[in-house]
Amino acid sequence: MGSGPQRVALVTGGSRGIGASTCLALARNGIDLAIGYRTSEDSAHRIAQEVRAMGRRAEIFGADVTVEAEAQTLAEQALAAFGAIHILINNAGFGSGVVGRPQITESRLDHLDLLMRAHVYGPLTLCRALVPQMRKHERGDVIMVSSSSVQMLGRNMGTYIMAKAAMEAMAGVLAREERSHGIRVNIVAPGLTDTDMGLGFMRMRAGIESMRDVDAKMPFGFVCQPSDVANTVAFLISDKARYIAAQRLTLDGGNF
Structure with a gap:
């Protein structure tokens, strides 16, 4: 990660799935972790313990990022605990x-509003709270965890796709606004991933009860794992990706 000062990341939805794997991948690369969670406190504690076992600092913070005041408080608490946040991973959400x-x-407007609060309003609140202080540091990073569904524009997913598309638009504008401050903003867009949310989607769509029943139909013979997404995030915030900004990396095995 270079020889600069210790970097700290805030990962929302960091107690399970892609968020948990991201916390562990960043810790392996020398990053300290502020782990945001909404309901899974025990899981958040477990991930924090794993991070600490790697020699990195970890603190957990409960917040529902769909509520502006809670997202703002999450940012303030993380800043108070660590003194600075250099990396923001906007991962929390639902399908x-x-x-x-x-x-x-x-479609119902209240359903769209709920998804917008998770995927746009929450990330926007955290960006407002944390990006300005990133400008004081040599480098800052913001990663938006989106979805390949924004490319595919599949039927019966309109409200979810609209929310994720708005998130991506925000990321693109932010990347251009903050480039002169040394802040890299990028998007990671997984396809179907082996998480509770992914399984729930497949159960609702096709009555699938195990992701192993899907593996053979996927590119390369397996469903994307949370670690695949986490390793991509870890790369984007590393020195190896110092010249990558305003990009969207799709993780769907070329399945588009």
Whole structure:
């Protein structure tokens, strides 16, 4: 990670799935972790213990980032605990399983608002709170965890896709606004991933009860793992990717 000062990352949704794997991947690369979680406190403690076992500092913070005041408090608490946040990973969110899979003509504004709060308003609040202090440091990084569904524009996922598309638009503008301050903003867009949310989607869509039933149908013979996404995030915030900004990396095995 270079010879500069110790870097700290705030990872939202850091107690499970992609977020948990990201915390561990960053810790292996020498990053200290502020781990955000909403309900899975025990899992957050377990991930923090694993990070500490690697010799890195970890603190956990409970917050529902869909609520502006809680997202703001999360940022303030993380800053108070660590003194600085150099990396923001906007990972927390949920899929269309929360609101069902209606067609566009059947979509409800309150369902869209719920998804926008998770994937746009929360990340926006955290960016407002944390990006300005990143400008004081040699480098800052913001990663938006989006979805390959924004490319695919699949049926019956309209509200989820609209929210993720808005997140990506925010990332693109932010990347250009903050480049002169040494801040890199990038998007990671996984396809189907072996997480609770991914399994829930496949259960709702096709009655699948195990991701192992899907492996043979996927590129390279396996479903994308959380570690695949986490390793991509770790690369993007590393010195090896110092000249990468305003980019969108799709992790779908070339399945588009």
